[in-house]
Amino acid sequence: MADYDAQPGREEPVEPSTAQREADDLDLLAGLRGVAELVADARTVPELLGDVAHFAAIAIPNVDGASTALLHAPFEVRAVTATADFVEVIDRVQYDELREGPCLTSMMSGRVAVSGSLGCDSRWPHFGGRVARMDVHSALSLPLIVGGEVIGAINTYAKARDAFGEHAVALGLQFAGSAAVSVYHAQLLSSARARTEQLQRALGNRAVIDQAIGIIRSRSGASAEQAFERLAQTSQRDNVKLVTLAERMVDEAVRRARARHRS
Incomplete structure (x- = not known):
């Protein structure tokens, strides 16, 4: 039963x-x-x-x-x-x-x-x-x-x-x-699947942040730690997510490079 x-x-x-x-x-x-x-x-x-x-x-x-x-x-x-x-x-x-x-x-x-x-x-x-x-x-x-x-x-x-x-x-x-x-x-x-997608996004975010750090270093001669600190400070000051700020910086650098190439 x-x-x-x-x-x-x-x-x-x-x-x-x-x-x-x-x-x-x-x-x-x-x-x-x-x-x-x-x-x-x-x-x-x-x-x-x-x-x-x-x-x-x-x-x-x-x-x-x-x-x-x-x-x-x-x-x-x-x-x-x-x-x-x-x-x-x-x-x-x-x-x-x-x-x-x-x-x-x-x-x-x-x-x-x-x-x-x-x-x-x-x-x-x-x-x-x-x-x-x-x-x-x-x-x-x-x-x-x-x-x-x-x-x-x-x-x-x-x-x-x-x-x-x-x-x-x-x-x-x-x-x-x-x-x-x-x-x-x-x-x-x-x-x-959700965890995999999260990790993929994290890796993508890390890549663009590293690119932005490289741009700051090439312009200022700062170390990697100093460049990251500047990026973080700007993010906090402007109330913009770190990855969003990095994407903007990379996009701007690409636009400038293309403009120089056309000229």
Whole structure:
């Protein structure tokens, strides 16, 4: 039996037939295959999360809409994608307005959160009523966990009551496990790319600063240290970034050299 945070006082939904289970297993397999191929396609993190939400709606039975969210310290939640407009509204209500709901509970506890009648769920008295008035009554939130750490969540919703029973939870857990690894690897890849771009910019900035130092030295006979100090002092005095000042100096030197060449 799957371990999850069920709605207090609510009976477990009737489990699906054997035929329905087999059909659901095929959908889960399709979703898992889709997720397994995501990182290899070098998608950005938001693009990948959009695909995760899409495949979650396929892999988990009875889903009418799904979304993904990322968790940032200190417990800052950022909704990233949704497969339906009504889910985007639910996410805004949960994260930005009320700060309560199944996704937040799931990420705080690291456990699956399930509700079969949001309008009378005592865990989220404000959120549940708002969402029920949107004719959405069931929720299943699955934490994305890597190495024991929650990095985000998958949220699924259904308009029917008691849409997500133990079978849906079991399938959702299988999907979320694979999805978490894909999301984590995509984040690592994105971080590595950002760091590489940062280093490339730093190297480019250093090169133009060195050129400006060379120009100052050729004009004044100053040492490298003295030339850099002059450049830094001018940057502070004029309230201009060091690299911007260096670029201007190099551009001016190039213009003068071209003018002399033409004459």
